[in-house]
Amino acid sequence: MAKKITLLGSTGSIGTQSLDVIQAQGYEVYGLAAHSNVSLLFKQIQQFSPAVVAVVDDEAAKKMRTLLDGMANAPKLLCGKEGLEELAAMPQADIVLNAVVGIAGLPATLAALEQGIDVALANKESLVTGGYLVTETAKRKQARLLPVDSEHSAIFQCLQDAHSAKTLQKILLTASGGPFFGKTKAELQHATRQDALRHPNWSMGNKITIDSATLMNKGLELIEAVWLFGLPPEKVQIVVQRQSIIHSMVQFADHSILAQLGVPDMRIPIQYALTWPERVPGPAPELDFTKLSSITFDVADEETFRCLAACKKAISKGGLAPCAANGANEEAVRLFLEDKISFLKIGELVEGIVESENFAGSYTVQDVYECDRMARAYVLEHI
Numbered sequence: 470m471a472k473k474i475t476l477l478g479s480t481g482s483i484g485t486q487s488l489d490v491i492q493a494q495g496y497e498v499y500g501l502a503a504h505s506n507v508s509l510l511f512k513q514i515q516q517f518s519p520a521v522v523a524v525v526d527d528e529a530a531k532k533m534r535t536l537l538d539g540m541a542n543a544p545k546l547l548c549g550k551e552g553l554e555e556l557a558a559m560p561q562a563d564i565v566l567n568a569v570v571g572i573a574g575l576p577a578t579l580a581a582l583e584q585g586i587d588v589a590l591a592n593k594e595s596l597v598t599g600g601y602l603v604t605e606t607a608k609r610k611q612a613r614l615l616p617v618d619s620e621h622s623a624i625f626q627c628l629q630d631a632h633s634a635k636t637l638q639k640i641l642l643t644a645s646g647g648p649f650f651g652k653t654k655a656e657l658q659h660a661t662r663q664d665a666l667r668h669p670n671w672s673m674g675n676k677i678t679i680d681s682a683t684l685m686n687k688g689l690e691l692i693e694a695v696w697l698f699g700l701p702p703e704k705v706q707i708v709v710q711r712q713s714i715i716h717s718m719v720q721f722a723d724h725s726i727l728a729q730l731g732v733p734d735m736r737i738p739i740q741y742a743l744t745w746p747e748r749v750p751g752p753a754p755e756l757d758f759t760k761l762s763s764i765t766f767d768v769a770d771e772e773t774f775r776c777l778a779a780c781k782k783a784i785s786k787g788g789l790a791p792c793a794a795n796g797a798n799e800e801a802v803r804l805f806l807e808d809k810i811s812f813l814k815i816g817e818l819v820e821g822i823v824e825s826e827n828f829a830g831s832y833t834v835q836d837v838y839e840c841d842r843m844a845r846a847y848v849l850e851h852i
């Protein structure tokens with residue numbers, strides 16, 4: 470029987486590439502969800518015939534209702550944040566692929582895991598904001614978290630040999646360095662939205678592309694790696710690999726290092742999360758070494774790119790500090806994309822919130838959302 474997938478965030482960069490993979494593998498789509506892009510979601514419904522769809526935005530959900538009213542074999546429509554969570558928890562799916570952007574993805578991750586459903590996780594913010602709750606729920610319900618983020622998929626792929634994995638000593642998390650690699654603070658004073666959205670290697674959604682430019686993405690990924698692979702933050706070393714060909718590496722007790730390489734194409738990690746533990750042919754092209762002029766390594770500049778330093782501080786503080794850093798960043802990126810704050814202000818705000826309180830200790834899911842609200846309010850008060 471074909472695997473049944475529920476895909477959350479189907480209209481985004483990861484979502485649309487996931488549908489490429491799903492089509493190539495002949496998988497069945499059980500559920501689709503988006504926020505407000507009704508026209509694309511409707512096309513996806515026509516092509517993949519899901520049983521259930523969820524639309525988070527209320528106005529968009531009304532438009533979808535109208536479109537579905539005229540459709541034969543229309544899927545069931547769920548609305549709002551509650552609808553997204555309800556879809557994520559539907560046990561008919563074999564796996565939920567969470568490609569929602571931001572903390573908005575956390576309730577769905579928790580809802581799927583709570584039902585014991587495996588989650589292929591692109592939504593790194595789930596682990597950054599609620600890492601303890603997400604990993605505890607997965608463990609308690611014996612559900613798997615399968616990494617989709619390219620670096621974490623690379624690490625996961627390098628750890629498939631259980632004997633070696635037991636001796637994991639260090640993770641070498643690669644970073645492209647983003648569009649502003651090598652620039653000074655002075656040169657970044659007037660960095661624009663357009664400059665920041667020009668990623669050297671990957672075509673991605675706007676929010677993660679800005680995160681790559683500030684190196685917040687690497688900070689979020691460091692926290693994500695700590696939760697997924699159980700190493701302390703000081704055992705995760707960031708290595709700038711400008712070409713995004715080496716997607717990450719692991720070092721074992723004997724100082725042997727394994728790396729995963731490939732073209733920068735998210736369909737490889739998406740597919741691995743869906744087919745794991747099998748490897749099968751897929752739609753991504755192969756890497757042609759004869760066309761690679763070099764593979765280079767550099768050190769990340771944490772003095773200029775304060776978000777990375779702030780995330781390191783946040784994970785070492787523990788508790789809700791990473792959630793606060795994430796909330797401040799989500800709000801700051803929104804304001805930067807609306808041309809309301811400067812590029813460098815994003816780092817100042819993320820650093821500011823992490824320094825502002827202690828945040829230590831255990832937390833509930835309500836505490837996570839309260840901390841997120843507080844971090845967003847902090848940003849609005851400090852611009």
Ligand SMILES: NC(=O)C1=CN([C@@H]2O[C@H](COP(=O)(O)OP(=O)(O)OC[C@H]3O[C@@H](n4cnc5c(N)ncnc54)[C@H](OP(=O)(O)O)[C@@H]3O)[C@@H](O)[C@H]2O)C=CC1
Pocket residue numbers: 477478479480481482483484502503504505506507525553568569570571573574591592593594617618619671672673674675676677735
């Ligand atoms: N793009 C990439 O290559 C990579 C992305 N990731 C991670 O994957 C996630 C998705 O990234 P990406 O695909 O780039 O993002 P996009 O912005 O391209 O897509 C986001 C998706 O989430 C939906 N969405 C937005 N807001 C909400 C909300 N409040 N509730 C429910 N759904 C919502 C959007 O719907 P609509 O279109 O209707 O607004 C869209 O389907 C992020 O966490 C990112 O960090 C990780 C590695 C690589």
Ligand SMILES: CC(=O)[C@@H](O)[C@H](O)COP(=O)(O)O
Pocket residue numbers: 618619620643644645646647671677680681682686687735
């Ligand atoms: C494709 C992917 O996984 C992104 O998270 C990517 O890694 C961004 O690149 P950098 O953050 O390294 O610029």
Ligand SMILES: [Mn+2]
Pocket residue numbers: 618619620690
């Ligand atoms: Mn990544």
